[in-house]
Amino acid sequence: MIRHRLLCAALLSTLSLAAPAFAAQNVVPPEPTEDPMLITAGFLDHHQDMKYRLLGLEAYNAKRYDDAMRFFRRASFFADKPSQGMVAEMYWNGEGVARDPALAYAWMDLAAERNYVGFIALRERYWKELSAAERERAVQEGQAIYAKFGDAAAKPRYEFQLRVGRREMTGSRTGFNRGVQIEIPGPSGSQMIEGSKFYDERYWDAKKYWAWQDRVWRNPNGVRITIGEIEQIPGQAQGKGKPNSRIPETAPDTAAQAPEVPEPPKPPAPASP
Numbered sequence: 001m002i003r004h005r006l007l008c009a010a011l012l013s014t015l016s017l018a019a020p021a022f023a024a025q026n027v028v029p030p031e032p033t034e035d036p037m038l039i040t041a042g043f044l045d046h047h048q049d050m051k052y053r054l055l056g057l058e059a060y061n062a063k064r065y066d067d068a069m070r071f072f073r074r075a076s077f078f079a080d081k082p083s084q085g086m087v088a089e090m091y092w093n094g095e096g097v098a099r100d101p102a103l104a105y106a107w108m109d110l111a112a113e114r115n116y117v118g119f120i121a122l123r124e125r126y127w128k129e130l131s132a133a134e135r136e137r138a139v140q141e142g143q144a145i146y147a148k149f150g151d152a153a154a155k156p157r158y159e160f161q162l163r164v165g166r167r168e169m170t171g172s173r174t175g176f177n178r179g180v181q182i183e184i185p186g187p188s189g190s191q192m193i194e195g196s197k198f199y200d201e202r203y204w205d206a207k208k209y210w211a212w213q214d215r216v217w218r219n220p221n222g223v224r225i226t227i228g229e230i231e232q233i234p235g236q237a238q239g240k241g242k243p244n245s246r247i248p249e250t251a252p253d254t255a256a257q258a259p260e261v262p263e264p265p266k267p268p269a270p271a272s273p
């Protein structure tokens with residue numbers, strides 16, 4: 001149980017560790033969740049995956065596991081694979097929910113949908129520890145999970161959020177204005193940030209955004225992860241079904257409602273002068 005928690009925690013920390021290295025190579029922009037000014041500027045309002053993953057991690061670290069599960073599920077609704085992996089871990093460990101290895105497997109299978117090696121490794125370890133009855137139930141339960149949270153449903157709804165965000169941004173009609181300065185009001189007065197941070201197209205263009213996610217998570221920070229032997233998944237030899245998934249293809253539920261979340265904690269009031 002501990003090995004699963006440690007590996008998933010390492011994966012979740014990878015994004016903030018890997019981004020600066022990639023940025024130094026001018027491959028991807030900086031990790032926005034590490035920049036308080038971007039968060040203050042409302043960047044996360046149109047990046048629901050990052051917003052609710054951060055809230056989930058805050059709640060998880062504070063041992064508010066019920067809140068953490070709800071935040072991770074909301075991030076998962078917007079195609080966030082790390083959050084889907086955390087939902088799986090919490091089911092596996094019984095954190096905030098009754099322990100349910102079958103559901104844990106279904107969620108980790110979903111987290112591995114894009115072939116991110118860390119999640120594949122966890123998925124295979126889960127599978128080896130399931131009983132025959134749990135395996136059967138995992139495959140059955142996984143179909144409804146894929147229908148609501150799989151990329152076929154989640155990516156389009158996330159891409160809609162990106163399009164809305166682009167339309168609302170200054171200069172969106174004429175392209176991104178990299179000379180724009182954004183004024184952020186605060187208790188100590190206004191501060192200015194470079195528009196190039198906020199407007200980088202790799203945060204707002206869907207294809208570039210998914211490519212950034214893939215670059216970071218497919219080989220997380222150069223970490224070597226041993227998957228071991230993966231048993232042949234029925235149908236893959238004939239090219240059927242989703243890559244590396246034991247769960248049958250399922251029609252996406254594009255009309256699904258977003259999971260409810262608790263009210264995010266309010267930021268502390270500024271200190272009196």
